[in-house]
Amino acid sequence: MAASIRSSRGPLGIACAALTLCTGLLVAAPQTALAASADGYVRLAHLSPDTPAVDVYLYSGGAKTPKLVLRHVPYGALSPYQKLPTGAYTVAMRPADAPAASKPVLSTKVTVDRGQAYTVAGMGPYKGIRLQVLDDSAALPAGKAALRVIEASLKVPTVKVTCAGKTWPDPVKFGDATDYHSVAAKSTSVKVAGDSGGSATVKVPLGAGSVHTVVVLDGGSGLKLLDLRDTTTGAVTPRGGVDTGFGGLAGHRSGPGWQLGGAGAAALLVALTGVGIARRRARS
Amino acid sequence: MRPSGAAVALGLLLATAGCGGTSASRTATSPLPGWSAVPNQVASISPQPAVGTHADPVRVSIPSIGVQSTLERLGTDAHGQLVPPANPDQAGWYAGGVRPGDPGPAVIAGHVDSRTGPAVFTELGRLKRGAAVVVTDARGGVVRFTVDDVRSYPKTRFPTAEVYGPTPDPQLRLITCGGDFDRASGHYVKNVIVFAVPAG
Numbered sequence: 001m002a003a004s005i006r007s008s009r010g011p012l013g014i015a016c017a018a019l020t021l022c023t024g025l026l027v028a029a030p031q032t033a034l035a036a037s038a039d040g041y042v043r044l045a046h047l048s049p050d051t052p053a054v055d056v057y058l059y060s061g062g063a064k065t066p067k068l069v070l071r072h073v074p075y076g077a078l079s080p081y082q083k084l085p086t087g088a089y090t091v092a093m094r095p096a097d098a099p100a101a102s103k104p105v106l107s108t109k110v111t112v113d114r115g116q117a118y119t120v121a122g123m124g125p126y127k128g129i130r131l132q133v134l135d136d137s138a139a140l141p142a143g144k145a146a147l148r149v150i151e152a153s154l155k156v157p158t159v160k161v162t163c164a165g166k167t168w169p170d171p172v173k174f175g176d177a178t179d180y181h182s183v184a185a186k187s188t189s190v191k192v193a194g195d196s197g198g199s200a201t202v203k204v205p206l207g208a209g210s211v212h213t214v215v216v217l218d219g220g221s222g223l224k225l226l227d228l229r230d231t232t233t234g235a236v237t238p239r240g241g242v243d244t245g246f247g248g249l250a251g252h253r254s255g256p257g258w259q260l261g262g263a264g265a266a267a268l269l270v271a272l273t274g275v276g277i278a279r280r281r282a283r284s
Numbered sequence: 285m286r287p288s289g290a291a292v293a294l295g296l297l298l299a300t301a302g303c304g305g306t307s308a309s310r311t312a313t314s315p316l317p318g319w320s321a322v323p324n325q326v327a328s329i330s331p332q333p334a335v336g337t338h339a340d341p342v343r344v345s346i347p348s349i350g351v352q353s354t355l356e357r358l359g360t361d362a363h364g365q366l367v368p369p370a371n372p373d374q375a376g377w378y379a380g381g382v383r384p385g386d387p388g389p390a391v392i393a394g395h396v397d398s399r400t401g402p403a404v405f406t407e408l409g410r411l412k413r414g415a416a417v418v419v420t421d422a423r424g425g426v427v428r429f430t431v432d433d434v435r436s437y438p439k440t441r442f443p444t445a446e447v448y449g450p451t452p453d454p455q456l457r458l459i460t461c462g463g464d465f466d467r468a469s470g471h472y473v474k475n476v477i478v479f480a481v482p483a484g
Contacts (some may be wrong), residue, residue, distance in 0.1 A: 038433075042450050076327025081452040082381050095318035105319060115445075124454045126321040138450065141304050152327075205335075209388060211450060217327035226329050231450035232388035234381025238366040238412075238448070241439035241475040242459055246372065249397035249406065251464030 004177050009261035026282075040086055040112035042068060045078040045121035047091075048129045049218050053096040054122065057104070061088050072096045078121075078228065086112050088102055091120045091131060105168050106131045117231055119213070122176035123152065136230045138180040138211050145206035147190065148182040150215045156194035159216055161206075164188040171195075172216075180211065185235070189238075192216050193225065200225045208235035308419075334437070337384035341377050344392055348415040349399035349407035351375075351394075358393060368393055375458075378441045384420040385427035386418040388456045389448055392419075396461040396472065406458035409434060409476045417456060417480050429456045429480035436462050447477060457481040 044056050051167035053075075058068040067089075070079060073096075088111050108131035110120055117136035124130050138146045149161050149172050157174035160167055163183055172178055172192075185208035191197035192214070200223035204212050215226040286370040345352050356369045356376035369376035375394035380389035394405035437443055447457050456479075463474030 049325055049327075050323050052318055052320065074328040075325045077330045079330070080333050080334075082454075094317055097318060098316070105316065115449065115451070135451075140443070141424050141452070150464040172426040182476065204396060208384070209450070217329070220326045224327050225330065226327070227454075228332060228389065229335060230387070231452050232382065233450040234378070234388060234391075236360065236364075236380040237444060238360045238378065238380070239364040241437070241442040242366040242368050242446070243439075243461070243471045244368045244459065244475075245403075245465070245472040246395050247288065247397065247465045247467070247470065247472075248400045249402060250467075260306035 011095075038086055038114055039083045040114060041081040041117040042084055042089070042110065042112060043079045043081045043117075043119050044073070044091065045119060046073045046075055047074055047078075047121045047123050047150060047215065047217075049073065049152060049154040050126040051122060051129050051148075054093040055098060057092045057094065057095055057100070058082075058084075059090045059092070060085075066100070069210075076215075076224075076226070078215075078226070082156060083110050083119060086114045088112075093122055093131065105129075108133060113156075120228075121150070123150070123177075125154065128175075130175075132177070134177050135214075136211070137282075138231070140209060140233065141182055142210070142237065143185055143208050144182045144209060145185040146185050146211045147204065147206060147214045148178050148180045149190075149192065149228075150177045150213060151175065153216045153218045155218045156192075156198035156216070156223055159192040159194055159199075161214075162191040177213075185209070190214050190227075191226070193223065198222055201252070202227050207232075209233040296434070309459075335387065337432055338383045338425055338427065339380065341384045341392075341419045341427075342422050343391070343420040344375055344458075345418045345420075346408075346411070346415065347418075348412070350411055351407070353394065353404050353479060355392065365395060366391075369395060369404075372381075372398035375404050384429070384456055385419070385421070385425070385454050387452065387454055389451055391447065391457045391459065392421075393459040396476070405458070408460045408478060409436070409460060409462055411458075411478050416483065417458065417478075419456070427454070428483035430483045431478055432481045433479040434476065435479070437472050438474050439471075442475060443477070446479075454482050 011150040018269050034099035053072050056070040056073050057066040060067045090109050110133045119134040119136055121132055122129050140146055147163055151172040151174050158171050160171050175181040187205045188200050190204050202225035204227050210232045211230040213230055216244050217224045305466040311447050341355050343354050351423040353375040356374050357379040358367055361367050371396040378391040382390045384390040395403035396405055397403050411431050411434050413431055417429040419427045460476050460477040461472035463472055465472050
């Protein structure tokens with residue numbers, strides 16, 4: 001059975017991580033900070049098969065003017081990740097070409113955390129369409145890959161997923177996204193099949209450290225599968241920092257760290273003017 | 285505020301991708317123009333960003349601090365810790381991780397000093413936001429990064445998730461040492477980490 005990866009955060013997430021790592025069944029991802037900068041990532045998608053094309057607006061905080069507008073977004077379309085400063089955003093969908101000031105048919109709030117990635121997608125049927133915020137952050141066990149499936153097909157509204165020859169125990173229902181499943185790292189076939197016919201297969205390059213989503217869509221004849229690369233990390237994450245210094249400049253004014261501003265510089269100044277330690281000369 | 289250039293480009297991309305979509309049928313009962321169910325739509329799949337295919341990196345250059353170095357390949361030791369470069373004058377690429385230019389966080393480490401003087405990354409902590417970092421791969425491919433942030437952490441609180449955690453786009457981290465030198469252990473107590481993002 002494939003292990004499931006949850007991207008929970010905060011103290012509860014840490015507790016879950018400790019528990020699940022012990023049992024070895026689930027791999028939680030507490031504090032799954034991604035990139036270092038003060039930005040996060042959002043991509044926007046229309047995954048509702050019988051909903052007409054939409055204009056997607058993204059507003060920062062309570063701003064009236066959108067930060068981003070995607071026009072005529074059809075079913076199946078998905079933007080690349082957009083880098084956004086951390087903070088609160090609102091995503092709204094209007095019928096294509098509806099005035100920007102008109103009332104949106106859908107809207108949702110999304111909080112972008114530092115380094116985190118999200119997919120905000122209109123999902124479900126036209127009559128019950130919802131904007132879902134999916135967390136695309138997953139911390140992987142060393143050497144593994146992860147796969148998630150989004151079911152966005154009305155033609156085949158329930159599918160079973162088979163990845164690398166193993167069938168996931170729970171079928172995926174229309175309008176749902178699975179958690180990330182930890183899978184062996186290799187390029188592999190992912191098959192989705194309905195109970196009463198209708199199936200499709202896609203080759204997914206699940207390299208070590210890569211996180212993918214396969215979206216099940218209605219095609220011209222039968223299903224169409226879209227393979228998305230969500231995030232990637234290295235195959236093996238080293239523990240801790242790295243000892244990149246031999247001490248030849250230690251204590252000298254031109255030594256490492258003095259150039260860092262603020263508290264670091266102040267602390268170093270204290271260190272420099274403090275106890276005199278015999279030092280080797282840095283530069284001849 | 286107007287949408288940014290990137291936002292407009294993104295919008296155009298999606299608008300182009302949407303040409304194949306079925307247009308909405310409008311009904312007299314529809315309360316909103318263009319807003320009614322459209323049965324039997326076929327998905328219009330938008331093109332996804334191409335995946336990087338870079339060779340192993342062989343050289344790093346940081347013009348603003350005069351760094352030009354070939355790259356050693358770095359691995360981890362029996363404790364899982366990153367092994368620093370053998371030569372203080374040469375930086376090293378963590379070969380168990382991501383190639384610079386491929387999606388994910390690539391890591392290059394270099395010494396801040398030797399036993400007797402400066403080393404390849406002595407000036408790393410001086411880097412300013414916006415500075416250029418250029419990595420050349422074994423096939424001659426060039427990947428350009430821009431410094432986004434320079435931070436210093438005690439090694440006891442090394443930000444593993446921020447340095448090595450997954451990213452959607454190609455990123456680069458440059459690591460050296462900083463802070464006080466602990467003569468008992470023979471190591472500096474801090475790591476200085478430069479976070480860089482794709483240029484342009």
